[in-house]
Amino acid sequence: MEKNMKKYFPVFVLPTFVAFTVVFLIPFVLGIYLSFTEFTTVESATWVGLENYIKAFTQDENFKNALWFTIKFTFVSVITINVISFFLALLLTKALKGTNFFRTVFFMPNLIGGIVLGYIWNLLINSILGVFGFDITYDADFGFWGLVFLLNWQLIGYMMVIYIAGLQNIPKELNEAAMIDGASPFSVLKNITVPMVMPAVTICLFLTLTNSFKLFDQNLALTGGAPARETSMLALDIYNTFYGRIGWQGVGQAKAVVFFLIVAIIAFVQLKITGRKEVEQ
Amino acid sequence: MMKSKISHWISFAFLLFLSLVFIFPIYLVVINSFKSKFNIIGEPFSFPDEDTFVGFENYIYGIESADIVGSFFRTLIITVGSVVAIVVLTSMTAWYITRVKSKFNKWIxxxxxxxxIVPFQMVMYxxxxxxxxxxxxxxxGIIPVYLGFGSGLSVFMFSGFVKGLPSEIEEAAMIDGCGPIKTFFYVVFPMLKPTAITVAILNAMWIWNDFLLPYLLLGSNNKTLSVAIQLTMQGAYxxxxxxxxxxxxxxxxxxxxxxxxxxxxxIIKGVVDGAVKG
Known part of the structure; x- marks a missing residue:
């Protein structure tokens, strides 16, 4: 069969692979090269070595601020989203009335796009702060917590349905046997439920980590970085460097390479750590 | 027994309250869309009354001023076109590189x-x-761009499914004289349907809502919905x-x-399957 198929490579693989090469592979390699150059267009690049990387870390307060803001934001969001969605999944697998309705409602925000979500929350938060005479751009803390609430609202339902699927895979006999042996509900949760849903935990941590770290649309729509770039996350800061600062495109590209490396390391380390804790089934 | 009934009701009441919290932001946008523009800032929480209610005036204004209808159809064409291209072409690719075992295919x-795992900003410029x-x-033109960006996850998901399929059926079809193209569309693709639905849903949700890619490539000449909304806000200063x-x-x-x-x-099944296999 393989022999028959071999000459069909152009039909089966080429269309996808050409598109992939043109919009991803070539831009990726070119992007790494350009991070070591100064350029205003792709053709006008001149080699400057590590200068862009040095500039990004020494002459650009916005970048360091964005990096720190993104780390804080990711830390808080990952914990709150996973704790709340896991708790809701536990409640919704207890055969309560209205489970389907609740699942529908909690999942719904996940379908709305980041830009629209950002402006919906912009209205809500400014309406509440307006009572006290503030708005969201008044203080960077408002923007920070606004983004945390927004992302919780968006991702809780998504993570919840993954945890529900994980919980439903636990054999009922396991819980019953533990109960008969006199285990308390808390020890069942700690010793049976959590270890058994570890695969779901791995996935949810990965999804929330990468989604929080790479957040762009919601950031742009909710705060736009205001006040004074203090609530810019990394993706938005890189965008602003490329399109808002003439002559700094090389620095923007260097920041993007750093951004890529951080995301790759986070993804790799996290999958290694939680992957090890999964129970063999 | 009594105790568990009470805790049931407490859980139910809690979930009901949380549902209201979840719906509230959307409710707020909807009620304000029926109020006169002068009554939104200052009294955002009030329900429209005879003084503030303006009927569909805002909707007519929104549709006329921002080309919402055009943006809607543009977004629809881009989403449907890209999803069809992704589902058909990446499933073909995934089947081929899984079945034809060569070093080169493994590399691909x-x-x-x-x-x-590469963030968009890395290749944005x-x-x-x-x-x-x-x-x-x-x-x-943006459809092949979406094909390129969507191919990673889609090829990965289809490959995972193809690996679990026995190749005997395909071999039988080829021995009976079906070429690889016929074999794929008459024998393999029907079996891939569950994965195809998942891949279609995940990509549709992403492309419909995407902002930065259409903003950079299509800009204000060919606005999609997300771009139209962002540009309305940006342009208003x-x-x-x-x-x-x-x-x-x-x-x-x-x-x-x-x-x-x-x-x-x-949708929920697609998202769960996509996450579990992705």
Missing amino acids: YYLFLFSM TMTSISVKLGLNSVL GAIDWGGFMAMLVLAVIPIIIFYLFCQKY
Whole structure:
């Protein structure tokens, strides 16, 4: 069969692979090269070595601020989203009335796009702060917590349905046997439920980590970085460097390479750590 | 027994309260979309009354001023076109590189995998300048761009499914004289259907809502819904017509919610399958 198929490579693989090469592979390699150059267009690049990387870390307060803001934001969001969605999944697998309705409602925000979500929350938060005479751009803390609430609202339902699927895979006999042996509900949760849903935990941590770290649309729509770039996350800061600062495109590209490396390391380390804790089934 | 009944009711009441919290932001946008623009800032929480209610005035303004109808159809064409291209072409690719075992195909597979962890900003500038040079900055031209960006996850998911399929059926079809193309579309693709639905849903949700890629490639000439909303806000420099803007947000959200309520089962299943296999 393989022999028959071999000459069909152009039909089966080429269309996808050409598109992939043109919009991803070539831009990726070119992007790494350009991070070591100064350029205003792709053709006008001149080699400057590590200068862009040095500039990004020494002459650009916005970048360091964005990096720190993104780390804080990711830390808080990952914990709150996973704790709340896991708790809701536990409640919704207890055969309560209205489970389907609740699942529908909690999942719904996940379908709305980041830009629209950002402006919906912009209205809500400014309406509440307006009572006290503030708005969201008044203080960077408002923007920070606004983004945390927004992302919780968006991702809780998504993570919840993954945890529900994980919980439903636990054999009922396991819980019953533990109960008969006199285990308390808390020890069942700690010793049976959590270890058994570890695969779901791995996935949810990965999804929330990468989604929080790479957040762009919601950031742009909710705060736009205001006040004074203090609530810019990394993706938005890189965008602003490329399109808002003439002559700094090389620095923007260097920041993007750093951004890529951080995301790759986070993804790799996290999958290694939680992957090890999964129970063999 | 009594105790568990009470705790049931407490859980139920809690979930009901939380549902209201979840719906509240959307409720707020909807009520304000029916109020006069002067009554939104200052009294955002009040329900429209005879003084503030303006009927569909905001909707008419929103549709006329921001080309919402055009943006809607543009977004629809781009989403449907890209999803069809992704589902058909990446499933073909995945089947081929899984069945024809060569070093080269293995490399291609790993490249697709690798692309999944690379953030968009890494290729944002270079991809945009290449795409513009190739003339891909049009409503139809952006479809191959989405094919390229969507191929990582899609090839990965289809490959995972193909690996679990026995190849005997395909071999039998080929011995009976079916060429690889016929074999794929008559024998393999029907078996891939569950994965195809998952891949279609995940990509549709992403492309429909995407902002930065259409903003960079299509800009203000060919606005998609997300771009239209962002440009309305950007172009207003703070002097925004809040009533019209609220109506635009509602118009952008309604099609998704209707679609969701009808296809909920598939969407949730698709998202869970996508996550578990991805």
